[in-house]
Amino acid sequence: MSDRHTLPSRPAWEADFPQERLETEHVTRREFAKFLVVVSGGMTVGSAVIAVKDDLVPQAAIAAEGTRICAVADVPVGGTKAFVLPGTTHPAIVVRPDADTFRVFEQKCTHLSCAVFYAPDKDHIVCPCHNGGFDARTGQVLYGPPPRPLRQFAVEVRGDDLVLVGEVARPAHSHSANEADDPLDGAPACAPPRA
Numbered sequence: 001m002s003d004r005h006t007l008p009s010r011p012a013w014e015a016d017f018p019q020e021r022l023e024t025e026h027v028t029r030r031e032f033a034k035f036l037v038v039v040s041g042g043m044t045v046g047s048a049v050i051a052v053k054d055d056l057v058p059q060a061a062i063a064a065e066g067t068r069i070c071a072v073a074d075v076p077v078g079g080t081k082a083f084v085l086p087g088t089t090h091p092a093i094v095v096r097p098d099a100d101t102f103r104v105f106e107q108k109c110t111h112l113s114c115a116v117f118y119a120p121d122k123d124h125i126v127c128p129c130h131n132g133g134f135d136a137r138t139g140q141v142l143y144g145p146p147p148r149p150l151r152q153f154a155v156e157v158r159g160d161d162l163v164l165v166g167e168v169a170r171p172a173h174s175h176s177a178n179e180a181d182d183p184l185d186g187a188p189a190c191a192p193p194r195a
């Protein structure tokens with residue numbers, strides 16, 4: 001008798017798990033639909049958490065008045081300079097629409113926290129995620145889904161430096177720039193240089 005006749009026709013593991021390889025790789029339509037439901041459900045919950053977080057969690061306080069942000073020369077006329085709000089991890093931008101004007105906003109959309117950027121041609125701050133737009137003078141919402149104005153900070157030019165003065169207070173009802181008679185509309189964000 002030769003060894004050839006004693007060898008099993010299939011390995012033991014194949015006998016124990018008889019599924020064909022193609023079957024194991026096959027994803028049914030139902031499984032794929034389940035996967036999509038789980039993923040989209042997760043994304044919906046994540047978006048909802050981000051949307052309500054800012055309402056539930058108080059804004060981080062910034063460092064004391066008088067903190068230097070950058071040199072005036074660091075901000076190009078018609079451009080912006082990004083920085084981190086002192087004492088926090090929050091990104092912010094200085095907007096310089098002309099040589100003497102500086103405005104500072106938190107660089108986080110009030111809708112779902114995407115980074116916003118300055119559009120000098122329109123003098124808007126825009127959010128690319130869902131086409132949100134803010135007034136670059138006041139941070140008020142101009143269009144799109146953002147529910148609140150951008151957080152804005154007052155700054156001063158002191159010598160060669162741009163210095164943070166404090167946060168611009170928002171009235172409690174301030175949700176949209178579409179509202180008429182916005183008391184902040186046109187308010188200066190940057191005090192004139194000190195002598």
Ligand code: FES
Pocket residue numbers: 109110111112113114127128129130131132144145146
């Ligand atoms: S995250 Fe900015 S418009 Fe949605």
